[in-house]
Amino acid sequence: MPDSALDGGQPDQSDIREPRLWRCDGWTARVIKNEDDEGWAVEMIHDGEAEPALVGPWTMGRDKKNPKPLDQAAFTTLVKTASEVLRRHEQQLHAMLHKSVTVSSESGDITVTLDIVPDEYEPHAILAAVDEAGDELARVKAAPNFKLTQASAAKWIENEFARPG
Incomplete structure (x- = not known):
């Protein structure tokens, strides 16, 4: 070289x-x-x-x-x-495509991430939850325009990680 x-x-x-x-x-x-x-x-x-x-x-x-x-x-x-x-x-x-918030729960802190996949034909997002030990609790497909906030993350956790929307 x-x-x-x-x-x-x-x-x-x-x-x-x-x-x-x-x-x-x-x-x-x-x-x-x-x-x-x-x-x-x-x-x-x-x-x-x-x-x-x-x-x-x-x-x-x-x-x-x-x-x-x-x-x-x-x-x-x-x-x-x-x-x-x-x-x-x-x-x-x-920063636009990857968001993260931490929510306190009875079992400890849960980090919720949103990874937007700007696919030309099928744009979507992946919503995931990880506990304090780093173990994945849930992973679901979400709409690409899903707004990840403390409130939306807490609601998703309360709904036992059901796919939003």
Whole structure:
């Protein structure tokens, strides 16, 4: 496996390092004309993706007409920023699709989880309950729009884990 240019190694043969286009380590940085004003923008596209992970303003060159050329330091910063944007999107998606609440019961705390499965043809959710020892008490299929709250979890437990809805 070739060394990465980002970690100080030699560039790969497929790398591109042009003033307005850099392709390296699974990322492409492209300097483009900013459609909103007279300036320039840079877009960062992760290999295999159709849409940019990041689009932001780009610095004008010394002539105040053309963009400043891309360089290693700028590319490295752009990769770090675009990677963080993707990481935040993944965290947000995970938070939307996976919820958890803990309910106190006579036998101890029960953790109820809701995992939404955004299937194109059959979206659904899996509602599960686990006791303090980590033993699964129940697992049922639920509607993908089921709202997991302390109250709905307590009601599900009271109903002896019957499928909601």
